Amino acid sequence: MGNEQSYETAVRRSNEIKADLAVHPQNYTMLTGDRPTGRLHLGHYFGTLKGRVELQNAGIATNVLIADYQVITDRDTTEHIQDNVLNLLIDYLACGIDPDRTMIYAHSAVPAANQLMLPFLSLVSEAELQRNPTVKAEMEASGHELTGLLLTYPVHQACDILFCKGNIVPVGRDQLPHIELTRLIARRFNNRYAKVFPEVDALLSETPLLPGLDGRKMSKSYGNAINLSMTAEETAQRIRKSQTDSERRITFDPEHRPGVSGLLSTAAICTGRSETEIAEEIGDAGAGQLKRYVTEAVNTYFEPIRARRREIEEDLDYVRDVIHEGNRRASKIAEATLQEVREAMGMVY
Incomplete structure (x- = not known):
């Protein structure tokens, strides 16, 4: 399917889901997240945060990932990561993300979700990973060589989405190849072993990209x-x-x-x-x-x-409690999904 045709199909499906969200919120589990590489700005707020709060308030199961492992896809240090994670959490809470209704957790704290990488990597070829335009763009932007982590970044993203049985992911057009690969991995796993994972769809953003104060990309x-x-x-x-x-x-x-x-x-x-x-x-x-x-x-x-x-x-203990509780909940869900995966693969000993 051509890129334009594929995009039109994604738009049509996204519009169908948006119409259904208000009627059947209980049918959807949303996963989204951010890399803790710095402070969030107006572009993040209008582009993603505001929409997350709306989905949460509409009664959809919402999950927000702090993708700390993804910081090292194109950086050589985790020097400011503690500060960045805490500030990310403070921004989330200030903008209206409610930890009682939204699970907020960090990559590195949920080993069972990351363990899905191993079976998932067996379901994709090197050529499929190399073709992903987003990975190429990110590699060029960072000026780094292509690390194994960056190459397999879309597979890691599939683990993030599928461990909690996520079936909708808010993205911009440039992220569609990631969603396609997640769908492919879920389909191949279900066909090869047993039906464990849902079909995943993109919830395409209608918010135009907010430029920076100088008209360039906000950065x-x-x-x-x-x-x-x-x-x-x-x-x-x-x-x-x-x-x-x-x-x-x-x-x-x-x-x-x-x-x-x-x-x-x-x-x-x-x-x-x-x-x-x-x-x-x-x-x-x-x-x-x-x-x-x-x-x-x-x-x-x-x-x-x-x-x-x-x-x-003023209450950093509360902020830390939020991430600890989110990590605990995410680990429980991930362990259950990993157990299903082991059973489907006949790897329970």
Whole structure:
């Protein structure tokens, strides 16, 4: 099946699932996660966190993975990993992820889920792993050589999804090859041994990618992101320093005016208004007025989240309890799934 045709099929299936989620939430188990490589920013919030909270609140079984093992796919150190994991957890809780309804756990704490790698690796060929475009893109972006862990990253992702019998995964278009491989692994295992795993579908994001303040991809390495953990003053400072251009009239033109347009996109997503409407309102008042407008929009939207964040930061014992309990629950589920796998393979001694 061609890429375009395959994408259209995924979109159609994703839309069917979205329509059914409201009617039969009990039929779905969602898995998603993040690599703890740094602080979460507005792009993460609007791209994924907000959607996770909505799924959780709709009564869907939600699972969020802190993919600490995946940090070493393209990095040589785990130096800041403790701090990154704790801050990730604080951001999750501040944004409304509820540990009573969502299982939050870490890769390295659930050995039984990782053990699924061994039978799963036997179900895919080297050629299938080499073909995965996401792995190639990540390798090129990191500048690292292709490690065994990076090459088998999509198989590890299949373990993450399938150990808890996940059947929906919120992703962008670029992650579809991972979902395809997970489906393939589940199908091959079920056909070869016994039906243990569900069919997995992508829940495609409808949120357009939020650009950074300079119009480029939002990234902490570009210094164009507003972190959820920033104060109102730090946010104002980051916006003040952002690059615009010399033209006084404000217009939305991502191609020719990336800086101005990046700011307009940030204001639009925080206010629910369109970029063009905001640009017309500011008109000839210039970049200074635009930056004041964006600062107000971001700080107003995130004030309640940041207030919760400050409260949670004061109680790190609670934050650690959340991850310990999530790890415990995940381990129990993983052990049960691994036992099913052993039984299906005739490996119970």
